[in-house]
Amino acid sequence: MPQKTKETPMMEQYLEYKKQFPDAFLFYRVGDFYEMFYDDAIKGSQILELTLTSRNKKADDSIPMCGVPHKAVESYIDTLVDKGYKVAVCDQLENPADAEGKMVKRGITRVVTPGTIMDNANQATENNYITAITNNKGAFGLAYADLSTGEVKVTSIDNQLGLINEMQNLNTKETVVLNTFPKKYLDPIRKLGILISRITDLEDNYSFDFSAVTDDSQVDTLKLLISYLIKTQMRSLDHLKAAQTYETSAYLLMDHNAQSNLELFKNIRTDKKSGTLLWLLDETKTAMGGRLLKQWLARPLIKANKLRDRQHIVQVFLDNYFQRASFQDYLTKVYDLERLAGRVAYGTVNGRDLIQLKTSLEQVPQIKSILLDIGDDQLSSYVEKIDDVADVRDLIDRAIVDEPPISVTGGGVIKEGYNDQLDQYTDASKNGKQWMAELKVKEQEVTGINNLKIGYNKVFGYYIEISRANIDKVPEGRYQRKQTLTNAERYITPELKEKESLILEAEDKSQALEYHLFDEIRAKVKKQIRRLQDLASILSELDVLQSFAIVSETYHYVAPDFVEGHQLKIVNGRHPVVEKVLGNNSYIPNDVTFDSETDVLLITGPNMSGKSTYMRQLALTVIMAQIGCFVPAEAATLPIFDHIFTRIGAADDLISGDSTFMVEMREANDALKNATKNSLVIFDELGRGTATYDGMALAQAIIEYIDKNVHAMTMFSTHYHELTVLESQLTGVKNVHVDASEEDGNLVFLHKVLPGPADKSYGIHVAKLAGLPDQVLTRADSILSKLESEGGAEIKASEDVIVAETKADMPVEEKPKKKTKKAQPDDGQLSLFPEDDPNMLKAKEVTDELSKQDLMNVTPIEAINLLYKWQQKLK
Numbered sequence: 001m002p003q004k005t006k007e008t009p010m011m012e013q014y015l016e017y018k019k020q021f022p023d024a025f026l027f028y029r030v031g032d033f034y035e036m037f038y039d040d041a042i043k044g045s046q047i048l049e050l051t052l053t054s055r056n057k058k059a060d061d062s063i064p065m066c067g068v069p070h071k072a073v074e075s076y077i078d079t080l081v082d083k084g085y086k087v088a089v090c091d092q093l094e095n096p097a098d099a100e101g102k103m104v105k106r107g108i109t110r111v112v113t114p115g116t117i118m119d120n121a122n123q124a125t126e127n128n129y130i131t132a133i134t135n136n137k138g139a140f141g142l143a144y145a146d147l148s149t150g151e152v153k154v155t156s157i158d159n160q161l162g163l164i165n166e167m168q169n170l171n172t173k174e175t176v177v178l179n180t181f182p183k184k185y186l187d188p189i190r191k192l193g194i195l196i197s198r199i200t201d202l203e204d205n206y207s208f209d210f211s212a213v214t215d216d217s218q219v220d221t222l223k224l225l226i227s228y229l230i231k232t233q234m235r236s237l238d239h240l241k242a243a244q245t246y247e248t249s250a251y252l253l254m255d256h257n258a259q260s261n262l263e264l265f266k267n268i269r270t271d272k273k274s275g276t277l278l279w280l281l282d283e284t285k286t287a288m289g290g291r292l293l294k295q296w297l298a299r300p301l302i303k304a305n306k307l308r309d310r311q312h313i314v315q316v317f318l319d320n321y322f323q324r325a326s327f328q329d330y331l332t333k334v335y336d337l338e339r340l341a342g343r344v345a346y347g348t349v350n351g352r353d354l355i356q357l358k359t360s361l362e363q364v365p366q367i368k369s370i371l372l373d374i375g376d377d378q379l380s381s382y383v384e385k386i387d388d389v390a391d392v393r394d395l396i397d398r399a400i401v402d403e404p405p406i407s408v409t410g411g412g413v414i415k416e417g418y419n420d421q422l423d424q425y426t427d428a429s430k431n432g433k434q435w436m437a438e439l440k441v442k443e444q445e446v447t448g449i450n451n452l453k454i455g456y457n458k459v460f461g462y463y464i465e466i467s468r469a470n471i472d473k474v475p476e477g478r479y480q481r482k483q484t485l486t487n488a489e490r491y492i493t494p495e496l497k498e499k500e501s502l503i504l505e506a507e508d509k510s511q512a513l514e515y516h517l518f519d520e521i522r523a524k525v526k527k528q529i530r531r532l533q534d535l536a537s538i539l540s541e542l543d544v545l546q547s548f549a550i551v552s553e554t555y556h557y558v559a560p561d562f563v564e565g566h567q568l569k570i571v572n573g574r575h576p577v578v579e580k581v582l583g584n585n586s587y588i589p590n591d592v593t594f595d596s597e598t599d600v601l602l603i604t605g606p607n608m609s610g611k612s613t614y615m616r617q618l619a620l621t622v623i624m625a626q627i628g629c630f631v632p633a634e635a636a637t638l639p640i641f642d643h644i645f646t647r648i649g650a651a652d653d654l655i656s657g658d659s660t661f662m663v664e665m666r667e668a669n670d671a672l673k674n675a676t677k678n679s680l681v682i683f684d685e686l687g688r689g690t691a692t693y694d695g696m697a698l699a700q701a702i703i704e705y706i707d708k709n710v711h712a713m714t715m716f717s718t719h720y721h722e723l724t725v726l727e728s729q730l731t732g733v734k735n736v737h738v739d740a741s742e743e744d745g746n747l748v749f750l751h752k753v754l755p756g757p758a759d760k761s762y763g764i765h766v767a768k769l770a771g772l773p774d775q776v777l778t779r780a781d782s783i784l785s786k787l788e789s790e791g792g793a794e795i796k797a798s799e800d801v802i803v804a805e806t807k808a809d810m811p812v813e814e815k816p817k818k819k820t821k822k823a824q825p826d827d828g829q830l831s832l833f834p835e836d837d838p839n840m841l842k843a844k845e846v847t848d849e850l851s852k853q854d855l856m857n858v859t860p861i862e863a864i865n866l867l868y869k870w871q872q873k874l875k
Helices: 010-022 040-049 070-082 160-170 187-191 216-233 256-261 279-282 287-298 302-319 323-330 337-346 350-375 377-384 390-399 420-447 469-471 495-527 529-556 576-582 611-626 662-672 692-710 722-730 765-769 774-790 839-850 861-872
Strands: 025-030 035-037 053-055 065-068 087-092 106-112 128-134 138-145 149-157 176-179 193-201 453-457 461-467 480-484 488-492 570-575 590-594 600-605 634-640 641-646 679-684 715-717 732-744 746-753 796-798 802-807
Touching: 010 025, 010 087, 010 106, 025 040, 025 106, 025 715, 040 065, 040 495, 053 377, 065 070, 065 679, 070 087, 106 216, 138 160, 138 187, 138 216, 149 160, 149 256, 149 480, 160 187, 176 216, 176 570, 187 287, 187 839, 193 216, 193 461, 256 302, 256 641, 256 796, 279 529, 279 576, 279 611, 287 337, 302 529, 323 350, 323 529, 337 861, 350 377, 350 390, 350 495, 390 641, 420 453, 420 488, 461 469, 461 495, 461 662, 469 529, 488 495, 488 861, 495 600, 529 576, 570 611, 576 611, 590 611, 590 692, 590 746, 600 611, 600 722, 611 679, 611 715, 611 839, 641 662, 662 692, 662 732, 679 839, 692 715, 692 722, 722 732, 746 802, 839 861
Parallel strands: 025 087, 128 176, 176 193, 600 715, 600 732, 641 679, 679 715
Antiparallel strands: 025 035, 035 065, 053 065, 087 106, 128 138, 138 149, 453 461, 461 488, 480 488, 570 590, 570 634, 732 746, 796 802
C-alpha cells in the first residue's frame, strides 16, 4: 500500500507561517537552502526554472518541493519581485546544533514586495514608490514612500481619473488599501499592472513624524501606508523622513499621456531613456541627483521667484567654469547617501557600504571650499547648510579597514588599534599561525620529508599530512594517526592540539567581538541619519543645477524671462532633443509668438514637414524653463503655465477598450474642460480619426470654443486647409505654416515656420517620398484633380486600377421619354415645378431648403456641406 505523508513538526511549522502571508511565496530556511512547498513550489519552479521534486516521493500525497541555495537567495527574490510577486523569508533563528533534538526555532524576518525592495542595482537613479490610497465619498487620499531613500509624501485628489494619473506618474509598483476599500475603484488600478495589497487593521503605535500633516483624512492614509511597512519590514524605519503634504495644483500639471507624448522619460518608439528630454538634461554626477532631476521634470514649478533662484545658480556655474569642473570631480566620488542611510537604518549596511559613506563624506570639505571660493551670496547660502558630518567620517576612518570583506560576521572588518581586546585576540591568532608555520619547517627537518604539510578543516582541526610514499620516514611514536586518505596519512600531536585550541578560541572570540563592535558602529551612524539625508538633499540639488549648466553651455541655451499676462515670444527656438540628435548646425530654428490677442496658432503644411516637432518644441521649452533650466533659443519671454494638455499621435487605449478616435476626443475634452487662460494646449491633427466632414466640423468647433471661452495658448496643427479662413473670422486665431517648395515635381521640406496658411496639401508628394509605385501616384494625382475641380466624386474600383469617376464622366443610359402632363393651375397660379418632372422636383427641394437657411449664422464648413449636398441632388 502507498505510504501516507505524515504531518511532521517541520511541515506544521511551515504551514503556520504560510497562513500569515498567504499571498506571498514563503522561502523556508532548511540548512543551506530556502525551500518552497505545495503550490509555492509548483509555481516557483516554473517562474525560477528550478527542478520540482517532492517530500516523501513514495507517498500517494507527496508534497511538491523545490529550493534555492541560501547564498544566492537574493537573486531569486529579485526575480520574483520584478515579476510582481511578494516573498516572505522565514529564517532559522538559532543554530541547529543548539536545538538539542527539538524543532529549530524559525520566524519571518522580512517580506519583500514590489514596492518595498531596497536594493536594485539596475535602478540606481530610479525611485521605487509604494502607495496607499483611501476613499471618502469618491475623493481619495494618496500617500507614497520610497523605502530606499526615506521619502514620504501625501496628498488629496478629488476624482478617480486624477488618482489613476498620479499613480501612473509615480510609476508605482504596489498600492495598499484597507479590506473595506470599494472594489469598483480597483479594476483600473489592477489593469495598470499595479499589485494591490490589502490589510485589515492599522498599527496602534507609530514612531513616525505626522506633525506637518493637518488633514485628518491624509493622516489616515499615512497610517495605512506606515502600518503596511511596519507589518512587512519587521525592523526599524527610522530613516523615513517626516511626511510632507503636497498639492498637484502647486506644480505645472501634465497628465501621464502628456508626459508620454512629449517623451519626457521614455522614447515612444524604443521605450528607452535615449531620445528623451531626461536623456538630454541628465548630466548629473550622483544617483541621488539623477532621481531628483526626474522628480523636477515630473513636477515643474509655477513660482517665478523660485525659478529665478534656480536660474541664478545655473548662471553662477556657467560663469565659473574651473570651479564647476572641480566641483564635478569631487561630486563623482559621492555615493548614494540616501540609500546608504536607508541601509544603515535597516541594519543591512556592511563594511564596504561604510567605506563608501566615508569616501563620500571626505569630499564634502573640498566641495564647500570650492563653492565658497566662487564668492556668490546665493550659492554661499547653500554652502552654509552643508554639514560635513565629520564625526561619522572620522568614526568610520578609525574603525573600518580600507578594503573590508562583504560579510560582517567572518572577521577582517575592524581596524587594528580600534579595540584593545580585539587586538589581543588578533595577536593570539597571528602568533598561533606563526607557530604553525615554524612547526612545519621544524618537522620537515626532523623527518626529512620536504612535502610534509600542516592543514586545517572544520571536522578534524589542524593536522600534519604526509604522503603515502613517505610514511616509512615517520619516526616511531612521534605522531598520533588521525585520518587515513587514499594518498596520505594525517596525524596530530598534543602540542598541535593545544595550539589549535588557542588559535580557534582566539578566532571565535575575535569574530564575535568584531561583529559586536561593528554593530555598535552601525548604531552610532544610525543616530546621524537625518544629517546624512539633509546633506544628500543639498548635494543632489546642486548636482541637478550644475547639470543644467553643462547642458546650457554645450547647446548654447539662454535664460528665459518670465512675464505676467498673455504673451510669449521665442526667437529662433529649437527642439532640444532633435537638435542633440542632428547636431548643433543641422537644426533649423523657428520663432514662436503669441501676442495679447492670439489664442490659437493654426499650423498648416505638408505631412513630415515638422509641424509636430514645432509644437513639441514649445512644450519642451516651457518645461525646461519651469524646472529652472535655460532654454534652446536666442531669446525667450514666457508666461508661467499652470497646465500642459496634449493630443498627439494615433493610438488605441487597449486597457479601456477605446478606439483611436475615442482617445482623441477624450483628450480633447480634458483640455476643453480643464484648461485655463494660463494653460498650454497642443492639438496635433485633431479630427483625423473620423470622416472628413465630421473631423473638419469638430476641429472648427473646438477652435471656436477655445477662442471664445478658454483663451489658452493653443497650437493647432491641421491638414484641413479649409480651416485657415478662421483667421479672418476669429480675433484669436493666427495662421502659420511650415514652408515647403516644389522643384521639378519633387517636394523639398524647408522646416521653416512662416506667417499665413500653406498654399496646398502635399500628400501625394509625401507618398512619393515614401516610395509608392509610380502607377499609384499618377492615378492618385488624376483623382485629386477631379475631386478638387468637381467638389465630389463617386468612388469605385475596377479590376485593373483604382478608378474614381465623377457623375459627369459616367455614360448616360438611354431611357424612353415620358409624356409630360400639361401643367395645371393651382389656386389660380401656374406651378413652376411639374410633378411629373423629377429634375424639377429636386430643384424645388433645393430651393426650399435654401429659403429656410439662416445664412448669417452658417459657418463656412456648414455652407460647404450644404452646397455639396445640393449639388449631388441636382446631378
